[in-house]
Amino acid sequence: MLLIKNSILADPASGTTRRADVLIAEGRILKIAENLPSGTASPEVLTEMPAGAGSVSPAGLAESRENAGSREPVVLDGSGCVLAPGLIDTHVHFRDPGYTEKEDIETGARAAKRGGFTTVVMMANTNPVIDAPELVRANLEKGKATGIHVLQAAAVTRGMRGKELSDLEALAAAGAACFTDDGLPITDEKLLFEALREAAKLGLPVSLHEEDPAFIASQGVNAGPMAEALGLGGASALAEEVLVARDVLLAANAGASLVIQHISSGLSVKLLRAAKSFGIENIHAEATPHHFSLTEAAVLSHGTFARMNPPLRTEADRLEIIRGLADGTIDLIATDHAPHTTAEKNRPFGKAPSGIIGLETSLALGVTNLVRPGHLPLLELLRKMTVNPARLLGLPEPRIEAGAPADLVLFAPDETFVAGSYASKAENSPFTGETLFAPVKATICGGKIVYKA
Ligand code: DOR
Numbered sequence: 001m002l003l004i005k006n007s008i009l010a011d012p013a014s015g016t017t018r019r020a021d022v023l024i025a026e027g028r029i030l031k032i033a034e035n036l037p038s039g040t041a042s043p044e045v046l047t048e049m050p051a052g053a054g055s056v057s058p059a060g061l062a063e064s065r066e067n068a069g070s071r072e073p074v075v076l077d078g079s080g081c082v083l084a085p086g087l088i089d090t091h092v093h094f095r096d097p098g099y100t101e102k103e104d105i106e107t108g109a110r111a112a113k114r115g116g117f118t119t120v121v122m123m124a125n126t127n128p129v130i131d132a133p134e135l136v137r138a139n140l141e142k143g144k145a146t147g148i149h150v151l152q153a154a155a156v157t158r159g160m161r162g163k164e165l166s167d168l169e170a171l172a173a174a175g176a177a178c179f180t181d182d183g184l185p186i187t188d189e190k191l192l193f194e195a196l197r198e199a200a201k202l203g204l205p206v207s208l209h210e211e212d213p214a215f216i217a218s219q220g221v222n223a224g225p226m227a228e229a230l231g232l233g234g235a236s237a238l239a240e241e242v243l244v245a246r247d248v249l250l251a252a253n254a255g256a257s258l259v260i261q262h263i264s265s266g267l268s269v270k271l272l273r274a275a276k277s278f279g280i281e282n283i284h285a286e287a288t289p290h291h292f293s294l295t296e297a298a299v300l301s302h303g304t305f306a307r308m309n310p311p312l313r314t315e316a317d318r319l320e321i322i323r324g325l326a327d328g329t330i331d332l333i334a335t336d337h338a339p340h341t342t343a344e345k346n347r348p349f350g351k352a353p354s355g356i357i358g359l360e361t362s363l364a365l366g367v368t369n370l371v372r373p374g375h376l377p378l379l380e381l382l383r384k385m386t387v388n389p390a391r392l393l394g395l396p397e398p399r400i401e402a403g404a405p406a407d408l409v410l411f412a413p414d415e416t417f418v419a420g421s422y423a424s425k426a427e428n429s430p431f432t433g434e435t436l437f438a439p440v441k442a443t444i445c446g447g448k449i450v451y452k453a
Pocket residue numbers: 093125182183184209307308309310336338339353354355356
């Protein structure tokens with residue numbers, strides 16, 4: 001049994017907060033009340049079962065009662081902390097199989113737990129690419145050993161080559177959470193349309209990396225003065241915008257659930273807003289912490305640690321992404337956690353791989369750069385990191401209430417910490433050394449403490 005005392009419970013599903021204690025048993029929230037006695041899982045507490053807590057089995061209840069006399073619950077002091085549903089990230093790279101020198105499922109999950117995440121979706125750009133049911137199953141199996149929910153995305157096209165569709169039905173049957181060729185765009189619109197129709201039938205979302213190579217001279221830096229300063233051509237915003245416009249129309253026509261991944265251009269945000277105003281539903285977008293926190297200028301101060309696809313863009317783009325988060329156009333915050341080795345990131349800018357790690361700074365960047373400046377209420381930030389991704393993926397709605405699964409994060413919104421010394425295998429973050437708000441104090445998954453500061 002676990003008792004979390006004195007925290008503020010933030011429940012984004014109901015839009016409410018309140019101060020209370022939370023008693024957890026058998027992987028679920030058993031009771032929420034003020035001043036639960038820390039001395040016990042007392043028989044009185046256990047018999048006062050609230051409606052909704054009925055999912056704790058009679059056997060488990062009996063066992064808890066037995067333990068009540070002999071074993072005290074583990075107590076976490078949540079003073080000064082917020083207790084929220086465990087965070088869900090729709091977009092992480094754990095590099096397994098094929099690139100485990102960068103990260104593996106165990107170390108990736110460790111980074112996730114440290115960042116407050118209890119559910120993550122791994123991308124398919126591994127080696128081999130996750131385009132076959134046995135590969136989906138193997139990774140889901142590995143994920144089970146981590147103590148959190150590790151889900152797997154499957155590739156839309158075989159080998160992510162963009163030429164022929166994977167067997168989407170078989171991938172769905174194997175447990176794929178969604179379909180994506182993340183890392184690469186799908187330039188063949190007829191093939192993509194077919195994929196969207198098939199995914200719609202299967203009831204799974206399609207997540208797209210929107211960068212048309214026709215408008216990219218070099219990846220990882222915005223086309224313009226910063227790219228020029230590096231002696232590179234850069235990646236234009238048009239490369240993203242042209243595919244966003246195309247794919248909103250394709251998805252609407254196919255009746256599919258579409259996710260625009262790691263949105264980077266202000267005009268892309270406006271296109272999505274307009275599409276929604278035309279009544280096009282089921283279009284979603286991810287904003288990464290780096291795209292709402294940094295601009296292209298970071299390539300000068302942080303070099304390859306500010307190299308990512310799509311690239312960081314202008315202050316006007318960053319502000320439009322924040323507006324999109326605030327007005328609901330952008331419904332998801334996702335890290336695109338993209339670990340690379342130090343040796344790879346030490347290459348010259350033009351030759352280094354794109355991407356940065358993000359799981360261990362995501363919540364902090366959201367609180368520091370969105371909540372504290374007043375762009376987004378905390379509950380709304382949490383909604384984009386819990387309830388909205390759960391809905392997208394068809395997972396049960398995360399809730400802080402009796403009977404709900406005890407997947408939780410405890411964090412201190414008013415405390416600061418210095419980002420660094422990561423649980424990830426990698427350390428490619430431009431935020432290292434920055435003082436941020438909201439350190440994670442504990443992550444609880446299935447009622448177990450899987451991370452404690
Ligand atoms: O910067 C990126 N890195 N963007 C992506 O879409 C892929 C990722 C990676 O796999 O490293």
